Amino acid sequence: MSSLTRKRDLRTGKPIWSAHRRPPIATHALVRDVKTDVVVIGAGISGALIAETLTDAGLDVAIVDRRGAIEGSTAASTAMLQYELDTPLHLMAKRIGREKAERIWRRSRQAVDALRERTERLDIDADAATRGSIYLDGNILDAEGLAREADARRRAGFEVELIGPAEVEARYGIRRRHAIIGFGNYSADPRRMAAGYLNAAIARGAKLFTPVEIVGVEPHERGVTLRSETGPILRARHIVFATGYEILKGIPRKGNRITSSWSIATRPQPRAIWPTAAMIWEAADPYLYIRTTPKGEIICGGEDEAIADAAKRDAKLAAKTEALSRKLAALLPDIDAEPAFAWAGSFGTSQVGSPTVGRIPRMPNCYAAMGYGGNGITFAMMAAQMLRGAIMGTGDADAALVSFHRKF
Numbered sequence: 001m002s003s004l005t006r007k008r009d010l011r012t013g014k015p016i017w018s019a020h021r022r023p024p025i026a027t028h029a030l031v032r033d034v035k036t037d038v039v040v041i042g043a044g045i046s047g048a049l050i051a052e053t054l055t056d057a058g059l060d061v062a063i064v065d066r067r068g069a070i071e072g073s074t075a076a077s078t079a080m081l082q083y084e085l086d087t088p089l090h091l092m093a094k095r096i097g098r099e100k101a102e103r104i105w106r107r108s109r110q111a112v113d114a115l116r117e118r119t120e121r122l123d124i125d126a127d128a129a130t131r132g133s134i135y136l137d138g139n140i141l142d143a144e145g146l147a148r149e150a151d152a153r154r155r156a157g158f159e160v161e162l163i164g165p166a167e168v169e170a171r172y173g174i175r176r177r178h179a180i181i182g183f184g185n186y187s188a189d190p191r192r193m194a195a196g197y198l199n200a201a202i203a204r205g206a207k208l209f210t211p212v213e214i215v216g217v218e219p220h221e222r223g224v225t226l227r228s229e230t231g232p233i234l235r236a237r238h239i240v241f242a243t244g245y246e247i248l249k250g251i252p253r254k255g256n257r258i259t260s261s262w263s264i265a266t267r268p269q270p271r272a273i274w275p276t277a278a279m280i281w282e283a284a285d286p287y288l289y290i291r292t293t294p295k296g297e298i299i300c301g302g303e304d305e306a307i308a309d310a311a312k313r314d315a316k317l318a319a320k321t322e323a324l325s326r327k328l329a330a331l332l333p334d335i336d337a338e339p340a341f342a343w344a345g346s347f348g349t350s351q352v353g354s355p356t357v358g359r360i361p362r363m364p365n366c367y368a369a370m371g372y373g374g375n376g377i378t379f380a381m382m383a384a385q386m387l388r389g390a391i392m393g394t395g396d397a398d399a400a401l402v403s404f405h406r407k408f
């Protein structure tokens with residue numbers, strides 16, 4: 001029987017996280033029918049955050065995944081947990097209106113803060129760190145564009161600094177670039193973070209079943225029936241598709257597209273890290289982005305291309321690894337840019353860099369969390385908050401901004 005969601009080869013190569021152990025997660029085989037309040041399909045960071053918050057709300061939750069736990073895109077993420085979105089605020093304002101753009105940006109900020117607060121409160125050990133950001137000028141925003149962006153962010157209440165080339169070089173050793181400095185972003189090992197949230201949900205009674213392929217969904221007025229490939233049925237009052245870039249067939253695409261992204265990581269070099277260890281990214285297409293780990297490894301990603309085909313993506317791994325290493329060395333001449341890890345992943349982009357979250361049209365009691373865009377993990381947190389509101393009936397002030405019914 002064919003799957004409900006498009007199956008993809010999500011990643012290849014050796015992500016830096018594969019060198020670190022992640023905590024064990026208790027999984028079960030699905031051998032008999034299950035009845036629960038909510039079934040979450042997908043055990044990546046989205047499913048983990050959603051399951052954790054729903055169990056916190058007192059719901060009985062089952063999580064299923066056709067792979068193992070955290071074997072999808074989350075294992076390839078570079079996990080820069082930024083509030084700054086792909087689309088600069090002032091350009092997003094031109095496309096969807098200033099009020100909506102400011103609300104999306106503010107909500108993104110709140111989602112990063114919530115992720116940090118919750119991760120700390122749950123005492124999840126995920127190598128997390130709070131970091132600022134250095135947003136460099138590029139082919140999307142030049143110096144003047146950055147100035148306009150800094151004004152737009154200040155107007156919306158964000159704390160930023162706008163600095164010129166002399167100051168950028170004096171502080172960070174990066175030459176001939178203008179920059180906006182931002183504050184209060186977050187970074188983590190995405191596998192350990194997802195494991196921590198899954199384990200928090202499991203400690204409250206959630207059950208994780210793997211490998212379970214969901215092949216049929218029958219929504220009805222009072223709930224949803226799911227069919228698994230091996231036979232057992234799952235019955236729930238609500239279901240959530242947290243299936244990442246393996247999108248549910250037949251639902252509105254909202255302009256989302258699958259592309260490819262490549263990443264490298266260096267050996268630990270704590271003494272070579274620039275002051276503040278802020279994340280570095282560019283107002284450019286394709287962009288380059290750089291972060292550090294608490295051990296002093298440097299992760300660099302980007303070089304994105306509009307390639308959906310995994311074989312074509314993988315064929316470029318060697319050339320992209322070299323290109324990333326070269327660009328990293330050119331930007332930060334004092335570091336060792338030799339890759340110790342290199343990997344590639346499918347990547348989902350969205351039209352204005354915002355996610356799609358909420359009730360799926362014409363499928364009662366079914367919800368989706370589609371965190372497409374460069375801030376996938378920030379969006380996963382946003383989705384967890386919003387879906388809790390939708391399922392508990394309390395609502396969410398920003399739900400309409402990211403719903404399937406929005407106009408952009």
Ligand SMILES: Cc1cc2nc3c(=O)[nH]c(=O)nc-3n(C[C@H](O)[C@H](O)[C@H](O)COP(=O)(O)OP(=O)(O)OC[C@H]3O[C@@H](n4cnc5c(N)ncnc54)[C@H](O)[C@@H]3O)c2cc1C
Nearest residue numbers: 042044045046066072073074077080214244345375376377
């Ligand atoms: C190279 C790369 C770099 C990135 N960098 C960043 C970054 O710096 N910051 C950031 O915020 N985001 C980043 N992202 C995006 C972010 O990693 C993703 O948005 C996020 O990991 C998606 O998590 P998920 O749980 O939604 O999906 P996944 O981790 O893919 O999990 C979805 C799960 O659903 C399961 N599934 C699908 N269909 C079915 C079915 N029919 N039955 C059962 N199970 C099913 C799959 O097996 C899979 O395990 C990056 C992504 C990549 C690839």
